[in-house]
Amino acid sequence: xxxxxxxxxxxxxxxxxxxxxxxxxxxxxxxxxxxxxxxxxxxxxxxxxxxxxxxxxxxxxxxxxxxxxxxxxxxxxxxxxxxxxxxxxxxxxxxxxxxxxxxxxxxxxxxxxxxxxxxxxxxxxxxxxxxxxxxxxxxxxxxxxxxxxxxxxxxxxxxxxxxxxxxxxxxxxxxxxxxxxxxxxxxxxxxxxxxxxxxxxxxxxxxxxxxxxxxxxxxxxxxxxxxxxxxxxxxxxxxxxxxxxxxxxxxxxxxxxxxxxxxxxxxxxxxxxxxxxxxxxxxxxxxxxxxxxxxxxxxxxxxxxxxxxxxxxxxxxxxxxxxxxxxxxxxxxxxxxxxxxxxxxxxxxxxxxxxxxxxxxxxxxxxxxxxxxxxxxxxxxxxxxxxxxxxxxxxxxxxxxxxxxxxxxxxxxxxxxxxxxxxxxxxxxxxxxxx
Amino acid sequence: xxxxxxxxxxxxxxxxxxxxxxxxxxxxxxxxxxxxxxxxxxxxxxxxxxxxxxxxxxxxxxxxxxxxxxxxxxxxxxxxxxxxxxxxxxxxxxxxxxxxxxxxxxxxxxxxxxxxxxxxxxxxxxxxxxxxxxxxxxxxxxxxxxxxxxxxxxxxxxxxxxxxxxxxxxxxxxxxxxxxxxxxxxxxxxxxxxxxxxxxxxxxxxxxxxxxxxxxxxxxxxxxxxxxxxxxxxxxxxxxxxxxxxxxxxxxxxxxxxxxxxxxxx
Ligand SMILES: Nc1ncnc2c1ncn2[C@@H]1O[C@H](COP(=O)(O)OP(=O)(O)O)[C@@H](O)[C@H]1O
Ligand SMILES: [Mg+2]
Numbered sequence: 001x002x003x004x005x006x007x008x009x010x011x012x013x014x015x016x017x018x019x020x021x022x023x024x025x026x027x028x029x030x031x032x033x034x035x036x037x038x039x040x041x042x043x044x045x046x047x048x049x050x051x052x053x054x055x056x057x058x059x060x061x062x063x064x065x066x067x068x069x070x071x072x073x074x075x076x077x078x079x080x081x082x083x084x085x086x087x088x089x090x091x092x093x094x095x096x097x098x099x100x101x102x103x104x105x106x107x108x109x110x111x112x113x114x115x116x117x118x119x120x121x122x123x124x125x126x127x128x129x130x131x132x133x134x135x136x137x138x139x140x141x142x143x144x145x146x147x148x149x150x151x152x153x154x155x156x157x158x159x160x161x162x163x164x165x166x167x168x169x170x171x172x173x174x175x176x177x178x179x180x181x182x183x184x185x186x187x188x189x190x191x192x193x194x195x196x197x198x199x200x201x202x203x204x205x206x207x208x209x210x211x212x213x214x215x216x217x218x219x220x221x222x223x224x225x226x227x228x229x230x231x232x233x234x235x236x237x238x239x240x241x242x243x244x245x246x247x248x249x250x251x252x253x254x255x256x257x258x259x260x261x262x263x264x265x266x267x268x269x270x271x272x273x274x275x276x277x278x279x280x281x282x283x284x285x286x287x288x289x290x291x292x293x294x295x296x297x298x299x300x301x302x303x304x305x306x307x308x309x310x311x312x313x314x315x316x317x318x319x320x321x322x323x324x325x326x327x328x329x330x331x332x333x334x335x336x337x338x339x340x341x342x343x344x345x346x347x348x349x350x351x352x353x354x355x356x357x358x359x360x361x362x363x364x365x366x367x368x369x370x371x372x373x374x375x376x377x378x379x380x381x382x383x384x385x386x387x388x389x390x391x392x393x394x395x396x397x398x399x400x401x402x403x404x405x406x407x408x409x410x411x412x413x414x415x416x417x418x419x420x421x422x423x424x425x426x427x428x429x430x431x432x433x434x435x
Numbered sequence: 436x437x438x439x440x441x442x443x444x445x446x447x448x449x450x451x452x453x454x455x456x457x458x459x460x461x462x463x464x465x466x467x468x469x470x471x472x473x474x475x476x477x478x479x480x481x482x483x484x485x486x487x488x489x490x491x492x493x494x495x496x497x498x499x500x501x502x503x504x505x506x507x508x509x510x511x512x513x514x515x516x517x518x519x520x521x522x523x524x525x526x527x528x529x530x531x532x533x534x535x536x537x538x539x540x541x542x543x544x545x546x547x548x549x550x551x552x553x554x555x556x557x558x559x560x561x562x563x564x565x566x567x568x569x570x571x572x573x574x575x576x577x578x579x580x581x582x583x584x585x586x587x588x589x590x591x592x593x594x595x596x597x598x599x600x601x602x603x604x605x606x607x608x609x610x611x612x613x614x615x616x617x618x619x620x621x622x623x624x625x626x627x628x629x630x631x632x633x634x635x636x637x638x639x640x641x642x643x644x645x646x647x648x649x650x651x652x653x654x655x656x657x658x659x660x661x662x663x664x665x666x667x668x669x670x671x672x673x674x675x676x677x678x679x680x681x682x683x684x685x686x687x688x689x690x691x692x693x694x695x696x697x698x699x700x701x
């Protein structure tokens with residue numbers, strides 16, 4: 001609203017300012033990085049925490065929701081519980097505990113030829129990948145991440161390399177800490193990569209994670225990327241993924257959200273070359289008083305791009321599900337084909353689902369559409385299953401799983417899809433034992 | 436717990452599979468069933484015919500235990516037990532099966548997954564062991580072949596993209612696999628061509644058994660040429676207004692329902 005510098009004034013904003021002054025002297029990075037941190041914090045300070053009049057954050061007012069900010073994690077975290085997440089899914093693992101890459105907990109087998117580097121190392125050396133995409137985003141939480149980032153991991157796949165084993169970037173929060181991590185993924189021309197990004201942490205720990213991932217996908221590359229947000233029930237999860245996709249590349253991304261008390265997951269996809277295809281999928285499962293906000297920005301900057309978005313959300317209890325999707329077709333970006341669909345399933349009368357689709361089209365020869373539906377479990381379908389003897393809980397589980405399946409299967413990776421469908425079934429089984 | 440009443444055997448000693456007395460059911464303010472009386476002895480096939488809108492589908496739903504109807508009066512005794520308060524899934528496990536007039540398409544639920552879940556759920560409810568996968572596969576294969584249900588259909592999501600005839604065949608497949616005590620077939624003939632009608636009728640006839648009763652709801656007499664009933668009932672305006680032998684169906688075919696529509700309105 002107003003352009004004057006404002007004074008940070010919520011308790012969380014005050015704590016963040018104190019945390020920045022206290023830590024800026026020993027955050028990783030050379031002098032250039034330190035200068036960039038100062039500029040970024042300044043930008044954050046001017047904006048303050050996003051609030052309901054910040055259009056992109058209108059449903060997630062952090063000035064209200066973020067009451068306090070927990071302390072930075074201890075230098076050497078205690079032992080961490082190894083999450084029995086995604087059993088049966090074969091993958092390499094890069095483990096990041098409280099924002100620090102931990103090679104000794106990681107498993108890099110199957111990644112021959114792939115360069116894996118700790119972000120702290122890159123910051124000390126200086127690396128043009130850091131901020132290449134995130135620097136273009138006008139977002140207070142991204143600026144805050146740039147100022148405060150402590151670690152993370154950088155993955156580089158050279159041109160032409162087909163990495164068949166999936167790579168998990170496992171973010172583990174060990175307790176009620178503030179975590180600022182930055183990850184970088186570069187996939188060379190014609191290469192392929194399967195990424196699983198997971199977020200876990202203990203229940204009852206009021207952690208706040210601010211994670212930014214920048215990914216550059218080369219021409220003709222193929223990337224499948226599945227994110228599982230299964231943080232503890234008191235966690236705040238704020239993540240930003242910025243991706244640029246090259247000509248004739250294929251990028252498929254799925255976000256499965258079950259965890260955290262408050263989550264905001266934003267993705268920005270920019271088309272850097274023609275004839276690229278992106279599939280963006282989401283499956284949200286929340287209950288209790290959970291708040292889960294998915295924000296998606298697709299920027300067709302060049303002609304002949306195709307994008308498919310399918311976001312499904314299941315809300316129980318008093319949960320709030322939010323989806324904001326924005327497709328922009330730049331002037332001259334002809335023959336773009338963009339289709340966005342959002343579907344909500346309300347399992348309780350007190351749950352809510354808000355959808356805000358936006359199409360901004362500045363080219364005339366394009367095919368773009370969006371649609372949204374929201375409803376309850378179909379009574380007729382339910383009765384059909386009951387009439388065959390399926391117990392109500394089992395019938396509901398079948399219908400909810402079926403509802404989510406289209407989004408999970410949209411990713412087009414059978415092994416990851418199966419592991420994620422199991423997460424969905426487990427969520428439904430837990431729901432039954434709770435109700 | 437529902438009390439078991441000793442109404443299973445009627446005056447003449449016949450065992451009653453189903454005994455409906457003075458059944459009234461409404462949706463909101465609207466009374467749709469207005470005092471249905473009907474008895475189906477074990478092993479018999481009864482037909483219910485009647486004009487559109489007379490309440491035939493409503494009766495089938497109420498028997499299967501669908502939510503949303505207020506049962507304001509009367510009783511439904513199945514196998515000697517009052518079931519008005521029994522949930523749909525328990526009625527299914529007790530042996531009531533409804534072949535829907537309009538079978539539901541359920542995207543995302545594989546037909547085989549559904550069949551196995553239904554068979555095992557009913558077995559579990561009756562305290563029987565779950566089927567092994569080979570046993571399940573064998574049963575499906577045998578039943579599917581008889582009904583011209585192809586492997587390709589079984590691989591699809593439940594009823595999704597099935598033609599009208601394929602959906603009806605899939606209903607009878609489920610009936611064959613679930614082996615109900617009482618099968619209610621709601622307009623199973625609608626939307627079928629002559630060949631499909633023959634396949635479906637043969638499938639149903641093969642399931643006629645001394646310990647199984649059927650209630651065949653139809654608008655047209657032609658189904659009853661294939662599935663010959665023991666008794667034909669006429670339903671009009673929410674009541675059974677006439678009962679007779681198979682010849683009653685021929686009479687209705689010749690004269691239409693005009694008399695009953697008039698009579699019911701009066
Ligand atoms: N859920 C409902 N709400 C209101 N009216 C209904 C409902 N279901 C059926 N009806 C009405 O009840 C009458 C009987 O319907 P139905 O049982 O489908 O008849 P039939 O199967 O004999 O054609 C019709 O007039 C129909 O419009
Ligand atoms: Mg009907």
